[in-house]
Amino acid sequence: xxxxxxxxxxxxxxxxxxxxxxxxxxxxxxxxxxxxxxxxxxxxxxxxxxxxxxxxxxxxxxxxxxxxxxxxxxxxxxxxxxxxxxxxxxxxxxxxxxxxxxxxxxxxxxxxxxxxxxxxxxxxxxxxxxxxxxxxxxxxxxxxxxxxxxxxxxxxxxxxxxxxxxxxxxxxxxxxxxxxxxxxxxxxxxxxxxxxxxxxxxxxxxxxxxxxxxxxxxxxxxxxxxxxxxxxxxxxxxxxxxxxxxxxxxxxxxxxxxxxxxxxxxxxxxxxxxxxxxxxxxxxxxxxxxxxxxxxxxxxxxxxxxxxxxxxxxxxxxxxxxxxxxxxxxx
Amino acid sequence: xxxxxxxxxxxxxxxxxxxxxxxxxxxxxxxxxxxxxxxxxxxxxxxxxxxxxxxxxxxxxxxxxxxxxxxxxxxxxxxxxxxxxxxxxxxxxxxxxxxxxxxxxxxxxxxxxxxxxxxxxxxxxxxxxxxxxxxxxxxxxxxxxxxxxxxxxxxxxxxxxxxxxxxxxxxxxxxxxxxxxxxxxxxxxxxxxxxxxxxxxxxxxxxxxxxxxxxxxxxxxxxxxxxxxxxxxxxxxxxxxxxxxxxxxxxxxxxxxxxxxxxxxxxxxxxxxxxxxxxxxxxxxxxxxxxxxxxxxxxxxxxxxxxxxxxxxxxxxxxxxxxxxxxxxxxxxxxxxxxxxxxxxxxxxxxxxxxxxxxxxxxxxxxxxxxxxxxxxxxxxxxxxxxxxxxxxxxxxxxxxxxxxxxxxxxxxxxxxxxxxxxxxxxxxxxxxxxxxxxxxxxxxxxxxxxxxxxxxxxxxxxxxxxxxxxxxxxx
Numbered sequence: 001x002x003x004x005x006x007x008x009x010x011x012x013x014x015x016x017x018x019x020x021x022x023x024x025x026x027x028x029x030x031x032x033x034x035x036x037x038x039x040x041x042x043x044x045x046x047x048x049x050x051x052x053x054x055x056x057x058x059x060x061x062x063x064x065x066x067x068x069x070x071x072x073x074x075x076x077x078x079x080x081x082x083x084x085x086x087x088x089x090x091x092x093x094x095x096x097x098x099x100x101x102x103x104x105x106x107x108x109x110x111x112x113x114x115x116x117x118x119x120x121x122x123x124x125x126x127x128x129x130x131x132x133x134x135x136x137x138x139x140x141x142x143x144x145x146x147x148x149x150x151x152x153x154x155x156x157x158x159x160x161x162x163x164x165x166x167x168x169x170x171x172x173x174x175x176x177x178x179x180x181x182x183x184x185x186x187x188x189x190x191x192x193x194x195x196x197x198x199x200x201x202x203x204x205x206x207x208x209x210x211x212x213x214x215x216x217x218x219x220x221x222x223x224x225x226x227x228x229x230x231x232x233x234x235x236x237x238x239x240x241x242x243x244x245x246x247x248x249x250x251x252x253x254x255x256x257x258x259x260x261x262x263x264x265x266x267x268x269x270x271x272x273x274x275x276x277x278x279x280x281x282x283x284x285x286x287x288x289x290x291x292x293x294x295x296x297x298x299x300x301x302x303x304x305x306x307x308x309x310x311x312x313x314x315x316x317x318x319x320x321x322x323x324x325x326x327x328x329x330x331x
Numbered sequence: 332x333x334x335x336x337x338x339x340x341x342x343x344x345x346x347x348x349x350x351x352x353x354x355x356x357x358x359x360x361x362x363x364x365x366x367x368x369x370x371x372x373x374x375x376x377x378x379x380x381x382x383x384x385x386x387x388x389x390x391x392x393x394x395x396x397x398x399x400x401x402x403x404x405x406x407x408x409x410x411x412x413x414x415x416x417x418x419x420x421x422x423x424x425x426x427x428x429x430x431x432x433x434x435x436x437x438x439x440x441x442x443x444x445x446x447x448x449x450x451x452x453x454x455x456x457x458x459x460x461x462x463x464x465x466x467x468x469x470x471x472x473x474x475x476x477x478x479x480x481x482x483x484x485x486x487x488x489x490x491x492x493x494x495x496x497x498x499x500x501x502x503x504x505x506x507x508x509x510x511x512x513x514x515x516x517x518x519x520x521x522x523x524x525x526x527x528x529x530x531x532x533x534x535x536x537x538x539x540x541x542x543x544x545x546x547x548x549x550x551x552x553x554x555x556x557x558x559x560x561x562x563x564x565x566x567x568x569x570x571x572x573x574x575x576x577x578x579x580x581x582x583x584x585x586x587x588x589x590x591x592x593x594x595x596x597x598x599x600x601x602x603x604x605x606x607x608x609x610x611x612x613x614x615x616x617x618x619x620x621x622x623x624x625x626x627x628x629x630x631x632x633x634x635x636x637x638x639x640x641x642x643x644x645x646x647x648x649x650x651x652x653x654x655x656x657x658x659x660x661x662x663x664x665x666x667x668x669x670x671x672x673x674x675x676x677x678x679x680x681x682x683x684x685x686x687x688x689x690x691x692x693x694x695x696x697x698x699x700x701x702x703x704x705x706x707x708x709x710x711x712x713x714x715x716x717x718x719x720x721x722x723x724x725x726x727x728x729x730x731x732x733x734x735x736x737x738x739x740x741x742x743x744x745x746x747x748x749x750x751x752x753x754x755x756x757x758x759x760x761x762x763x764x765x766x767x768x769x770x771x772x773x774x775x776x777x778x779x780x781x782x783x784x785x786x787x788x789x790x791x792x793x794x795x796x797x798x799x800x801x802x803x804x805x806x807x
Contacts, residue, residue, distance in 0.1 A: 167473065172798050174780035175457065182784050182800065264744075267789070279580035286575035288744070289568070289587065289790045312475075317803070321788050322795050325763045325771045326778050 056243015358537025746788025
C-alpha cells in the first residue's frame with residue numbers, strides 16, 4: 001500500500017514518473033543497464049494490470065482491447081480495459097443476478113458492509129491520494145482531503161441504509177377501514193455514468209446512494225480518469241460486498257452507453273457523467289421507460305464540486321420505487 | 332325465482348348539456364382558432380351528446396401563455412394558504428354539483444351511475460380537499476425547507492376516469508403553486524368542461540386552469556410545447572414511451588401513469604367468498620377500463636376447481652346495461668375502437684388455446700357492450716396474459732407454490748398493481764414484499780384514496796400520484 005508513494009512506482013506520483021521517463025524511458029531498462037556494475041539493482045516495480053470488475057471478479061474485456069491512460073500532464077500511467085457491448089451485457093446480467101440477494105439483505109447488514117467499505121478505503125488513503133494526484137494533478141493536500149471526504153461519504157450512506165425507509169415511507173391515513181402503508185424499494189439495476197472529473201469522491205457520491213438503497217450498479221467509469229474506479233473496485237471486492245452488486249466498466253462511454261441505456265434489464269440511469277450524450281441516452285431510455293437522473297449542477301466539476309454538501313435523500317429518491325400495501329382492518 | 336329488477340334510472344334532468352363546448356383558456360370559454368370540432372357520443376346508445384372544439388397549435392400557445400402569465404403574476408406569488416382556500420372552495424362546489432357530474436360522467440363515459448356516484452365523485456372532491464391542505468404546508472413535505480413550484484404543467488388524461496384523473500392531476504399541481512393546461516380524452520371531455528365552469532364559479536384567477544379539448548394531435552402539441560415545465564400523462568404505455576422520448580433533453584419534469592397487467596394471487600387458504608368478490612371488483616369494476624385492474628387471476632392449483640365455478644356463478648349475477656340505472660354493475664365500453672380491441676384480444680385468447688366463458692347476459696341492441704368474460708387455461712406465453720386488454724376480460728392461470736405465484740406475477744413488463752388473498756399474515760407480507768408493483772391490495776382490490784400514493788414500477792410509468800409522495804412530481 002505504502003509503495004504508492006515511491007516515485008518510481010508506475011501508476012503513482014505521475015509528475016515524478018514523467019521526469020523519470022525523460023531520462024530513462026522504462027525503469028526496467030534502467031535496471032538492466034545498471035546490472036553487473038557492482039551496485040545493488042533498485043527493486044523492479046510490480047505494475048498493476050487494470051481490468052474490469054464484473055460479478056465480483058476482475059476479468060479483461062472479452063474484446064481483448066485496452067487503451068493507455070495518461071496523467072494530467074500527459075505521462076503514461078497504465079492501460080485500462082476497453083469494455084465492449086458484450087462486457088456491458090455481462091455486467092447487467094451480473095447486476096441483475098445480484099439484485100435479489102442484495103435488496104433482500106437487512107438494512108442493517110447493508111449498512112455494515114458500506115461501513116466496511118469506508119474502513120478498507122481509510123486504510124488505503126495514501127494509495128488513493130497518489131492515484132488522484134496522478135489522474136487529476138491534485139496537490140497532495142487536495143488529494144488527501146478528497147480521499148478523506150470519499151471515506152466520509154461511504155460512512156454517511158452506511159448510516160442511511162436503515163433510515164431512508166422511515167424517512168421516505170410511512171402510514172397513509174386513508175378514509176376507510178384499511179391499514180395502508182408506503183415503503184420505498186430499490187428500483188433494480190442502475191447504470192451509473194460516473195462524473196468525468198471526479199473519479200473518487202464524485203464516483204463515491206453517485207455510487208454509494210445507489211447501493212445503500214439496495215440497488216445494484218453497473219458503473220461506466222470516468223473516461224478521462226478511469227484508474228481510481230478500478231482501485232475502488234478492489235476495495236469493494238474486499239469489503240464483503242457481494243459480487244455483482246457493483247460492476248465497473250472502463251472504456252468509451254459513447255460505445256457502451258447506448259447499449260446500457262436501451263437495455264431492457266436496466267431499470268434506471270444516472271447520467272451525471274454522461275456529458276453531451278445525456279440527451280441521446282435519455283431518449284434511448286424511453287423505450288423501456290427506464291428511470292433517468294439527469295446531470296445536475298456541478299456534474300462536470302472536479303472532486304471539489306462534490307465536497308462538503310449534505311446530499312440528503314436527493315440521490316437516493318430517483319432510484320427508489322414507492323410500494324403501497326393495503327389491508328382491510330376488521331375482526 | 333324471478334330476480335329481475337324493475338328499471339331504476341337516475342334522472343338526466345340534473346345535467347344541462349350544451350350543444351357546443353368551447354376551449355377554456357385564461358378564464359373564459361373561447362372557440363378554437365381553426366373552428367374545428369369533434370363530437371362526443373353516449374357509448375350506451377351511440378347518440379350524440381355534444382360537440383366540442385379541437386384545439387390546434389395556436390390555441391395551445393394561447394393556453395400555455397395564459398398559464399405562464401397566471402403562474403408568474405398571480406398563482407406563484409400567492410401565499411399557500413390562499414391557494415389552499417381556492418382548492419377548498421373548488422372541493423365544496425364539486426360536492427354540491429356531484430350528482431350532476433356523476434350523471435354527466437356516466438353519460439359521456441358509459442360507466443354505471445353506481446360507480447360515478449359512489450366512487451368517482453367522492454374521490455374527486457376528496458382529492459381537492461386533501462391537496463388544499465397541503466398548499467401552505469409544503470415545507471413539511473420532506474422535500475426541503477422551501478420547495479418551489481415548477482411553473483406550467485401540461486397534463487393529458489385518459490377516458491376511463493375522466494374527472495377523477497383530472498383531480499389527480501390538477502389538485503396537486505395547483506396546491507404546489509403550478510398552473511395547468513389540461514387536455515381531457517376526446518371521448519370524454521364533458522366533465523372537464525364543467526370543471527372549467529366550477530373554476531369560474533370559484534373565482535379562480537384566469538389562466539390558473541386551462542382546459543383544451545381535442546384528440547391525439549392536440550395532446551402532442553401540448554406535451555411538446557416548449558413553454559411548459561412539466562408533463563404529466565396518464566394513458567397507454569405506447570404513448571408514454573413517445574412522450575418520454577420527446578421530453579428528453581428539454582429539462583421538463585415528467586410523470587407517467589401507464590398500463591398494467593395486474594396479478595391477483597389467490598392462495599389455497601384464502602377466504603373464498605371474499606376472494607371472489609375481490610376478483611370481480613378487480614377486473615369488472617369500470618368494465619375493466621382500469622390500468623390497475625386485476626386482469627390476471629393466479630389461483631393456487633389445489634383450489635382452482637372450487638373457486639372457478641363460484642366465480643362464474645357470481646359473474647353471472649352481474650347486471651349489465653343502462654349506465655344510469657342504479658342497479659347496473661357493468662356499463663358500456665367507452666368507444667367503438669376500444670370494443671374492437673377487446674373483441675380482438677379475447678378472440679386471440681381463444682385461438683391461442685384458452686377456454687372462454689362469458690356471462691349469459693343480454694347485450695343492448697345499440698351502444699358498445701361486452702359481456703364479462705373469463706378465460707381459463709391461460710399460459711404465460713398467451714397474449715391475453717401479457718397484453719393489457721383494458722376491458723372486462725379475466726385471464727386465469729394457476730400456480731402450485733408461493734415462489735411460483737410471485738415469479739408469474741412479476742413476469743410482465745408492467746408493475747402497477749397486484750392482489751394477494753390469504754388468511755395467513757406472514758404469507759401476505761412475504762408475497763407483498765416480493766411483488767414488483769406500486770400498489771398491492773391484500774384481501775381487497777381497487778381501493779383508492781387521495782392520501783395513498785399510486786403509480787407503477789417498470790413500464791407502468793414513473794412517479795406517484797397522491798399522498799405526500801405525489802407532491803414531489805410538482806416541486807423543484
